[in-house]
Amino acid sequence: MEREPNLQKVATALVASGKGILAADESFGTITKRFQAIGIESTDTSRRDYRETLMSSPGLGQHISGVILFDETLRQKTADGTPIPELLKKQGIAPGIKVDKGAKPLAFFSDEKITEGLDGLRDRFAEYKALGATFAKWRAVIRIGPKIPTSFCMKANAHALARYAALAQEAGLVPIVEPEVLMDGDHTIERCEEVTERVIGQVFRELSKHRIQLEGMLLKPNMIVPGKDCPTQASVQQVAEATLRCLKRTVPPAVPGIVFLSGGQSDVLATQHLNALNRLGPLPWQLSFSYGRALQDAALKSWSGKKENVAAAQKALSHRAQANGLARSGKYEDAMK
Ligand code: 13P
Numbered sequence: 530m531e532r533e534p535n536l537q538k539v540a541t542a543l544v545a546s547g548k549g550i551l552a553a554d555e556s557f558g559t560i561t562k563r564f565q566a567i568g569i570e571s572t573d574t575s576r577r578d579y580r581e582t583l584m585s586s587p588g589l590g591q592h593i594s595g596v597i598l599f600d601e602t603l604r605q606k607t608a609d610g611t612p613i614p615e616l617l618k619k620q621g622i623a624p625g626i627k628v629d630k631g632a633k634p635l636a637f638f639s640d641e642k643i644t645e646g647l648d649g650l651r652d653r654f655a656e657y658k659a660l661g662a663t664f665a666k667w668r669a670v671i672r673i674g675p676k677i678p679t680s681f682c683m684k685a686n687a688h689a690l691a692r693y694a695a696l697a698q699e700a701g702l703v704p705i706v707e708p709e710v711l712m713d714g715d716h717t718i719e720r721c722e723e724v725t726e727r728v729i730g731q732v733f734r735e736l737s738k739h740r741i742q743l744e745g746m747l748l749k750p751n752m753i754v755p756g757k758d759c760p761t762q763a764s765v766q767q768v769a770e771a772t773l774r775c776l777k778r779t780v781p782p783a784v785p786g787i788v789f790l791s792g793g794q795s796d797v798l799a800t801q802h803l804n805a806l807n808r809l810g811p812l813p814w815q816l817s818f819s820y821g822r823a824l825q826d827a828a829l830k831s832w833s834g835k836k837e838n839v840a841a842a843q844k845a846l847s848h849r850a851q852a853n854g855l856a857r858s859g860k861y862e863d864a865m866k
């Protein structure tokens with residue numbers, strides 16, 4: 530297969546020091562849920578206004594290297610008519626695109642899911658590239674329960690992730706490979722580590738079979754944390770140590786960066802974990818962030834759908850971006866909270 534030299538350049542730039550990724554690719558269902566929580570109707574205009582507010586934050590490019598967009602947003606224009614990918618490029622930020630079509634029930638495997646979206650993906654990649662996207666994301670969802678995940682579910686999702694990653698690289702886009710082990714449940718941190726290690730191990734075996742160029746991709750994993758309902762919660766240091774142990778066992782050093790999802794952790798905790806992780810160096814890869822909720826929660830609340838709150842929302846986003854930018858080198862201080 531012909532190798533695309535640009536892939537490594539794009540992947541490396543996404544994890545440049547002091548910077549990380551903003552995930553703003555909520556599907557229609559998810560953004561509607563988030564808007565309902567603050568009493569806003571989800572329309573194409575309200576979604577555009579909110580996302581324009583985020584992406585036009587002054588100086589956002591200082592700590593944000595890329596933004597993952599939803600299909601609708603990649604095609605939208607700002608209120609003054611600038612295409613969203615152009616707005617990002619002006620900020621020195623790479624536009625990315627979520628290409629999966631969501632996690633759907635895996636037939637005959639109760640409580641397990643398989644991510645859909647491979648059919649027609651080659652053509653969609655060609656279109657996304659023409660619209661300006663330079664990287665992509667696909668999320669697989671793995672739930673922990675007494676009898677799950679099954680090895681079949683892990684394998685099916687790893688296979689789909691690898692097929693997606695191959696099509697992305699073939700089209701010249703950097704794939705972000707996201708196998709998310711959910712925090713839902715009462716499982717222990719040890720169980721999360723055991724499952725995540727199996728999942729990521731399986732993902733890299735599939736990526737290898739699919740001839741993925743490791744230098745031109747990023748991994749987006751969960752951190753190793755106990756289930757939300759586990760009576761024994763873990764310290765920041767325990768999370769950092771378990772996460773690093775798991776990643777060292779499973780992620781080849783040829784991968785330029787690992788960009789964590791926040792997965793329902795509070796924004797401050799997600800920053801503290803990243804900070805602690807980066808203090809455990811030297812590390813074979815860049816450890817960065819690709820947070821959705823942990824970057825947006827405060828901004829969304831500040832905005833609340835009102836024009837007069839745009840500046841406050843942008844300030845809230847910039848604050849989290851800066852804190853996480855500092856956590857990239859272990860320099861975040863709790864005082865920043
Ligand atoms: P969270 O950081 O809110 O988990 O979202 C990241 C993401 O992109 C999930 O696919």
